Structure formats: C-alpha cells, structure tokens
Amino acid sequence: MRKYISIMLVISFLTIFSCAQKKGVKYLRTPIPSRSNVAIIIDCPNNIKNVVMTKFMQRGFRVKALNASDLYSLNNVFDIKDFKYIAYKSSSKGKRFGSDSDSLLSTQKSYDNIYKLHVYNFEANKAKILSEMRSTWDVRYLILLELQDWEETSWARAIDLDNYNLMYIENYPAKYSDNLEDVVDHFIKGATRRR
C-alpha cells in the first residue's frame, strides 16, 4: 500500500512539474549592440508599452517612435480576412456566363489564385515598407514582442533591416516570480549578449 502511495505521489509530482515547466527556445545570430536604433512592435495597452520602451531606452537603445504614436491597437487594423468578400464581389458568381458549374469553379479557382497573388504581394509590400523604415527612419533593428502572464510563453523576435534576416528569436515561459520589467529585461539581455 505504501509503495502504491509513493508511486502515485511521484507520478503526480512529475505531472505537475512537467505542466509548469515549459521549455524556452533561444537563438541569437549576432548580438544587437546597445545604442543601436530600434523600432519596437508590441500590441498592448499604452501604459505597458511605456514600460517596455523605457526599459529599452534605459539600456541605451535609441527607440524610434514607431508603433508608439498610435492610440489604436493593432487588432483594429483592416484584416486580410475581409479580402475574401471583396474577391467574390468582383467575380462572376451569380451571373450566367456559360454553365453554372464552370462559372462557379473558375470563380473559386480565380479567387484561390488572387489569394495566392495577394500573399506574395503582401509580403513584397511589407519588405518595401521595412526598407523605407531603414532609409527614412534610420531603424536598424525591428523588435517584436508579446508579453504573457505566468505559465504562458512570452516571445520576442528581432529583424536586421540591413540584411533582411531574422537575427534573434526567443520564447520565454515566464516564472511565477517574474514581473513585467523582469521579462522585458530578460529579452533585452537575450538580444544583446550570447548566453
């Protein structure tokens, strides 16, 4: 009986431990030098945004006012999901040009093709915008952050706008003792030096 209880306790302990212990990942190609020009994209209330920007400024980064001049959240921005409606509106659906099945199929295929083109063009346009960000705003690194509560995984990513490549990624499962500043500090340390 004792043996049984001990085994059950060990299994319960391991189960609880494995649930709480999420593994992080980190890769840093080259450390981001402090005093570099960075733009930070984070979708959170403005008071939290201020804490994040302050932390970066305290570490010597020149934080450009991108994503800091908006009062709206990124969720309010027009979404590609609406594009499907636009595509169907401009197609021949519902009109009888040839047989119905042909018309419907070619409409669906045309929509699929337009969607594929949209994806390629959307990514190309983003590259052009980010290239302007480098030339007009003098941003060298674009940093993306998402901060989560305890037990959830916060993550960060940095893009070098000089060579169009990702140069830092990190997933960090926040600890119970971490506060907002600790998590931001963790990412700054992660992006600025190899561990």
Add this chain to the structure above:
Amino acid sequence: MIKIVTTLLFIIFIFSSNLSANTLAFGYLKNETNNKAFNFLQVIFPNSFASTLKSSYKGTILKPSTINNILKKEGLKLKYSYSNKELPKLLKIINADYFIYGSFLPQQNENIKITIHMYISKTKELFTFVDTGKMETEIFKLVDRIAIIFKNLANENLYYKNKRIIKNTNLAFITNISRQHLNEFYFPFFKKNFSISYVQNSDLNTHYNDIQFNSFTQIFTSPVGLKNVEDEKDLEFQYGTWNNSKQIKLINKTINTLKLYYYDFPETKNKALTNLANAYNNNIDYLFLIKFNKSHNKILLRCIDMRSKLVIWYQSNIDASGKTDSNYQNIASNIIKQFPKLSSKKYKTKN
C-alpha cells in the same frame, strides 16, 4: 477464443491492406517529333516503367495493352493523348486510381526530354513533371529514376522533390502559424546554420487562416506542379444584341479578370514572385509554403526555388514524430532531414 479473435484480426488486417492498395495505370508516351523511327518508344517507355515498378509497388499495375483490352469491351481505344476533361471518365472505365501518360522529345546531344502527367482520380488533380536523360547510355537509369518518382507520387503523401536544398542558404517561410509557435519552428533551422528571411516575421500574428491557406495546396510553375483537371474548362460568354452596354462592359470586365487570374495565371504569378524576390534584394533562395493541420501535428509543404521561380518540392503529411516535446521543432527537424534527399533518390545527381 483467443485463436478466433487473432484469426479475425488477421483477416481484417489482410482485407484492409488490400483495400488500401491502389491501381496505377500506364498510358502511352506520345512521340512529339515527326520522326516515326521513335514511335516504338511510345509503348516501350510505359511498359518499362510498369516492369520496373512491378516488384516494389504494392498495388495493381496496368500496362497499355491491358488498358486497351478493357477499353475494347466498351468499344473504345487507348489514345496517345487525352484532354483533361476526358480523364475522369477514362479512369472510371479502367477502374484505376492513377493514370500516367505523357510525351517525349529527343533533343540535341542525344538527350531525351520526357514530360509526365499523373492524373489522381481521388482528388481529380493532375501532377506534371519533366525529366531529361541521355538517349543511349542513360535510358535505363532514366526509366528507373522516373519509376521511383511514380512510386513516391502515387500515395497520399504526394512526394516529389527534384532538387536538394543547399546548406547555409537563405530560407523564407509563409505559414499559417505565428507568435511563439513560429519561433519554435524556426529554431532547428537556425541550429543547422540556415538564415531565415523576415518574410511573415514582421507581424505579431499571422494573417493567413487555415481555410484561405488551402489555396496553396495546388501550385504550378511550368513545367512542374499540381492543378485541377477542370482548370482548362472553356468558359462560354454568351451575349448578343439583347445585352445593353452596361452588361457587355460587365462581361468584358469578367473576361479580363479571368484572363489575368485564371487562364494567364502562371504568367501573372511569375511576375508576383519576381516582385517578391526583388523586394527582398534577391536574398531568398527558397520560399516554403507550409500549412499546418488543425492539431498542428502534420504539415503540407510546397517549396519554390526563388532563383529559377520553379516549384521543386511537394510533400504532404510530414509529421511531428521526433525527440522534442514541441510539434513545431519536430516538424522542422523532419523537414531538414529531407533537405539532401530527392524523390528519385536511387540515382543521386549534383544540384
């Protein structure tokens, strides 16, 4: 009792394995030249493919002569070429899951170019690819190589890869995952020294949802790719004196839209890919289009070589089996394992 259950299970196993076996039918490979001396190859090629596969393919293989016998009963004859519209009916008559046909064209320096079409009855899709080899010295190697490609294509994984992914190159991914999951997915690529372009990575969340992303299941970059056979259905635009100018304007607008996004789509898409490559300073070597399933434990992969703008890798059902407890990392590792392989792996050639 145990004996009865075991016997029953064995019978069910045998029965189910038979059910999953597919029928692969070979039509002719049309001689594209005017030189009749090459006509014998129209039958030799499919028969050779069938013979090469006979020992290794689990399903049934039909040679052109067998198909002809079946068609004769229906008062029909196996043709040297088929329009896409005719394929579903043909496969119904011969009761096959896959139908392989195509053409060959002898070229300079004793080379021969073979264009193969594989019609997949279940999905009504047509996979096309091209292979070239030496007419005299490498003809058997060419036949073996193509036969291995058939074997890899004729199953639910639809595996086709005609080029190796070179080490230390620059990869770009467009996927339907985002946030920390994308970081987990990238991690194994970084560990293997690949660079990852920031395509899709400047967003906090992916804009690409599962349903819309299905569009990438079929991509075609001539001469290789997958497409619906109904693609080439001709649309009739019936209009005449009874239409007013507003209606005719609408019809013309529709015709132009279809021309751009349906009939001339390969050309339109090629421009878009060139535009994408230029936007990233021609820094991307391979563009991967990867769709994760709902449970995020399997993916569908399509890969475009951004130098040639050709699709070089098709594969479905790459799973998340692996060493880590992250599906994303395991899937990435399983993709990397495939980098040096070709779907005609028996005869490795340099990139």
